[in-house]
Amino acid sequence: MTIEDIQNEIIDEFSMFDDWEERYQYMIDLGKELPLIDDQYKTDSNIIKGCQSKVWVHAEMKDDKLQFTADSDAIITKGIIAILIRAFSNQHPKDIIDADTSFIDKIGLKEHLSPTRANGLVSMVKQLKMYAIAYQTQLN
Amino acid sequence: MFNVEKIRKDFPILSRKVNGKPLVYFDNAATSQTPQQVIDAIVNYYHNYNANIHRGVHTLSQEATDLYEQSRQKIQKHFHAKFSHEIIFTSGTTHGINLVANGFTSILKKGDDIIVSALEHHSNIVPWQMLCERTGANLKVIPMNNEGELVMSEYEKLLSKNTKLVFVNHISNALGTINPIEYIIEKAHDIGAAVLIDGAQACPHIKPDVQALDVDFYVASAHKMCGPTGVGILYGKEAWLKKLPPYQGGGEMIAEVTFEKTTYADLPHKFEAGTPNIAGGIVFGAAIDYMNNIGFDAIAKYENELLEYATEKLLQIDSLKIYGTAKNKTSVISFNLKGIHPYDVGSILDKLGIAVRTGHHCAQPIMDYYKIPGTIRASFAFYNTKAEIDALVAGVKKAKMMLS
Incomplete structure (x- = not known):
């Protein structure tokens, strides 16, 4: 599936929810399923700055595709990063770099989350794209 | 009732x-909400009195100056300071702390000690670390116990002839602990050290009496006391404020300026360079009135x-x-x-x-x-x-x- 397909799938899933409670409960559940980062990668240099809770992201290439694993000490944050990883993991770096991120608004994440967390969300997207740029440079 | x-x-x-x-x-410990009476005071200032102060010969400037100085007197009375010129208007608690920390640069020597508490807000730690870097003084910390109280027996051990300044908050912002500042001040004075108390968290709940406390410096912010943001006060004993050098250069803080030498204005203007937060200063007085009425x-x-x-x-x-x-x-x-x-x-x-x-x-x-x-x-x-x-x-x- 392309990044766009996955994003549309996520938008569909979120459109089924009537209120914030269901939305949050779903994010919390997603957080619980997050592919956990290997402990050796939970280092200070893998922490994303700009989040009130701690978020670690690790990236590695497999068959020209970028794989992300992550963790956070806060469960809602974990849910957010799980959604981002689902959209961007196992994709070619170039597709990640080019990907549109407006789906975040469409699932009501950006407007429904507190300003400080919204900043964290922006930082997370930026970090995933930075990894993609770094690996793309290696491929070139 | x-x-x-x-x-x-x-x-x-x-x-x-x-x-x-x-x-x-x-989230009142971060900032308090503003009553209509205080909002009205802001509006009233801009509707009727807005002018620069301490400068103009015109009536509007004179009226604004009077209101500003009346507010200073109101604040003096509230904190029970001996003189109104011991009340310096600041942009808030952090500004007041930095003003004192900066002033102590010329007073401290290498090997002197500054004592702070383990319960401090970052804004209360960083200025002292910077002061220590500038002067070679040491920063010592009063530890806390599991209840979130400062350990007074440890404080006494830290005090020595090298102690020049003790800095503690009146009430901890993170835990709400009311610190025994009377005791802390008394012990510091016994060995000749000065004491600065951060009253940012205390002033919304307690009416401090700076003379009874015999505190050397006390700082507070208006926005935690139903007042506006961007204004606060530094109380300092007259003798200390005379001793400290000015913090910022600019208009209002000078008596006479030539290119050879500038003489500084008297207290409190020596520490109030530039056009102050005039509306803020006046409205701070209205906020204090509001709280005292309750x-x-x-x-x-x-x-x-x-x-x-x-x-x-x-x-x-x-x-x-x-x-x-x-x-x-x-x-x-x-x-x-x-x-x-x-x-x-x-x-x-x-x-x-x-x-x-x-x-x-x-x-x-x-x-x-x-x-x-x-x-x-x-x-x-x-x-x-x-x-x-x-x-x-x-x-x-x-x-x-x-x-x-």
Whole structure:
């Protein structure tokens, strides 16, 4: 599936929810399923700055595709990063770099989350794209 | 007679909704809400008196200057300072601390000690670290115990002939502990050290008497006392303020300027360079009037009731732990749910219209002591109600259910 397909799938899933409670409960559940980062990668240099809770992201290439694993000490944050990883993991770096991120608004994440967390969300997207740029440079 | 329902009508913001729910504002330790009387004072200033002060010969400037100076006298009376020129208008508590820290640069020598407490806000740690870097002085820290109280026996051990300055907050912003500043001041004076007290968290609850305390410097912010942001005061004993050099150069702080030499203005203007926050200074006086009309004894009594009620109700929640259990504390409750990040709880509470603070509260050393990333902090003011506390307790229970 392309990044766009996955994003549309996520938008569909979120459109089924009537209120914030269901939305949050779903994010919390997603957080619980997050592919956990290997402990050796939970280092200070893998922490994303700009989040009130701690978020670690690790990236590695497999068959020209970028794989992300992550963790956070806060469960809602974990849910957010799980959604981002689902959209961007196992994709070619170039597709990640080019990907549109407006789906975040469409699932009501950006407007429904507190300003400080919204900043964290922006930082997370930026970090995933930075990894993609770094690996793309290696491929070139 | 203290009537919370009547008081709440003074605060327009308390009737708004947040995320479709009635606002429950429990972030009073970060900033207090503003009553209509104070909002009116802001409007009145701009409608009728806006002018630069201490300069113009015209009537408007004179009237604005009078209002500004009357406010200074009001603040002097409130803090019971000996002279009105001992009250320096600042942009807030942090500004006042930096003003004193900067002034001590020329007083301290290598090998001198500055003592601070383990309960300090970051804004109270960093200026002293910078001062130590400039002067070669050492920073020593009064440790805290598990209840969140400063250990006085350790404080006494830190005091020596090298101690030049002691700096402690009156009340901890993260835990609400009321520190024994009378004792701290007395012991520091015994060895000839000066004391600066940060009253930012205390002034919304207590009316400090700077002469009775015999404190050398005391700082506070208007925005925690129902006043506007961007204005505060530094109280300093006259002798100390005369001794400290000016902090910033500019207009208003000078007596005479030639290119060879400038002579500085008298107190308080020596420390008030440039056009000040005139509206802020005047309205600070209106905020103090508002709080005094309700009365600090009535405020303290009511807030203490809220604190006891909330503590009891919150502790009924399984796995909830309160940090900061000092015998002497103000209406602040810092807590966590076991195994749940404070940020998650804060996010759910926000959806329910309940404003709390989450995080380390700019007091990382305290969080390190308890080995936690942060806490959820609910801080109550005299315009809060038990019904709002019930909403908080229900919200915490809901968050716990959703997040477990």
